[in-house]
Amino acid sequence: MDGIKVGPNNEQIRSAFARFAGESNLRPGDSSHSEYRLNAALKALPENEEQVAEFLRLADENRLSVAPQGGGTKDAYGQSVQAVDMILSMKHMSGVLEHSAGDLMVSVLAGTTLRELQETLRSAGQFLPLDVAWDEQSTIGGIVNSGASGLLRAGFGSIRDLLIASRIVYPNGQVIRTGAKVVKNVAGYDMNKLFIGSMGTLGVHTEFTFKIRPIPPGWGLLVIGNASVETLRALQLTLLDSQLEPCVCEWVNPRAAQAIGIDSQGPVLLVGFADVWSSVDEQARQVGQLCREAGAAILTELRGAEETEAALAQVRNIVPNSNLLQDTSAVVSMKLMGKLTDIPAMFEAAEARAARHDVSLKFSGGAYTGIAGATVEAEGEANADAYRRLIAWIHGIQHEMRPLGIRTVVDFAPSVIRNQIAIWDEATADQKIMRGIKRTIDPNETLNPGRIIGG
Structure with missing residues (x-):
């Protein structure tokens, strides 16, 4: 293949891909135009890191453009991608590789959905404190590369606080490892953060290692309303100045509040807690007192993980889904x-x-x-x-x-x-700076051309 210049429909390149990955992992793509989804004539579905590396190496050598894809929910994120020759789907690379419950650490493949990961961790009474929209479709690779986070960010942080190691394939097929599979790691540059939110323009993630947490026994959510913007603004300042530690504190407009069954003429404030039940109840009591003093009302109170999660999922899912x-x-x-x-x-x-x-x-x-x-x-x-x-x-x-x-x-x-x-x-x-990094890592513009920050 050295020195051969080929196009996306050239049978020679397809045959080269098929030799190491098998025909079953190469499928015709949808080359018709779609406003919300990625389009390409060919879709590859590698089963392991070696196949990812070989796909990228051949594409890079032959100047073929590649768009990595997870669950497809975020195809319409970022700058509009220029026409690509191939979609590299990570759907066949899913599953938990290692779960060290005692060390509060988990390693997972990039094509694993967030819901699949959480269900695995739940059996040990643990979870990844990351909540994003459409968790049944969103893959871990897509979440990291889009820098997505949800309402629990207020109490548990973002993906940047939880990711401790990853494996990445560069466009030329080189595999690198960032971070280390230990919770406390301060050696060298934190390269993990470079790739978070990079929209698949710098490399293709194959594996991630995260810090995880025990699932709190108590969950509660207060829905606060019947107040003006100024009243809720003052209440927010009071909460920020207090000793309370909510895991959720979210302003929601009336149309979004309808998703959780709340009819309101003005904004609604969601305040949630996750801790032992005595702490959840005491903090909820204090919020109720602050509401009465500010002139706001608690419209409803949800108790328990199931009720709280159901409401938060409805608010999270106001984010559009390409699928x-x-x-x-x-x-x-x-x-x-x-x-x-x-x-x-x-x-x-x-x-x-x-x-x-x-x-x-x-x-x-x-x-x-x-x-x-x-x-x-x-x-x-x-x-x-x-x-x-x-x-x-x-x-x-x-x-x-x-x-x-x-x-x-x-x-x-x-x-x-x-x-x-x-x-x-x-x-x-x-x-x-990001464009300079892109030119260094991907000089041939193999990965997601045009999607990098700034275009």
Whole structure:
């Protein structure tokens, strides 16, 4: 194969792939255009790390572009990917490799779904304190590469706090290991963090090792409302200034609150605790007292892991899923990042802009993280007018947030919109650094060309 220049439909390259991976692991892709899903003429499904390395090596040598894919839920994340020759699906690389319950550590393959991992850990009374949308479809590799997190981030941290080691295949087929399979590891640079949120543009993860936690025996969730934005803003400040330790503290708008059966004319605050029951009950009692003093009401109180998780899952899943959307839908999702006290301003701007541009909004913002997600949909037919209104909402939010020092990223959008806007609102120094790293690791633009931060 050395020196042969081939195209994606050349039988020579397909035969080379099939020789080491087998015909059953090569399938025709869907080369038709889709606004929300990756498209390519060929899909490869490697079964082990050696096959991943060989796929990438051959693709890199022959200047073929490759898009790594997990569960496919995040195909419409990031900058719009240029046309790719092959999708590298990790679905056949799933399962828990090692679970050391005594060391609170687990190693797992990249194609494992989060739900599958949690079910395995639950049998030992443990869990990975990471919650993301659509956990039954989202793979660990996709979660790490998109930098996704959920409502529990307030109490347990993000993927950056939990990942301690990983194995990655570079575009040229070289396999590297980052970190170490020990919870306390301070030797050398923390290379794990370089690849978190890289959108599959620097390498293909094959394996991860995480710190895990015992499942807390007590779970509770308070839904607080019947209050103005100013009242909830004051309550948030009081909570931040208190000794309380919520694992969830989230601003939710009325449309998102409907997902958990709450009818409200204004914002709702979700405050959750996970600990021993005596601590959960005492902290819930104190929140109730703070609500009465502030003039807010507890609309409902959920107790137990099952009820709490069911409600949190509904809020998490306001994030769009590429697998569930047809091209007849016009949906975008934006991430906003600022100070903890910026969440009310994000909420008000998102609501006002949604009304102005006639789009429906679902909003969830972390009062203990400073990170919010806003999903807007132009209801009805996905046409030029619908896309125009969504773009106007995006530009409006970017315009309002920029002077406040709040950074924005368009997480999810149809390709017709991603091709017209800046996914990352402003050029920053870290974008220049990331592009330099991309050129060093992937000089041939083999992996996800065009999807890197800054385009």
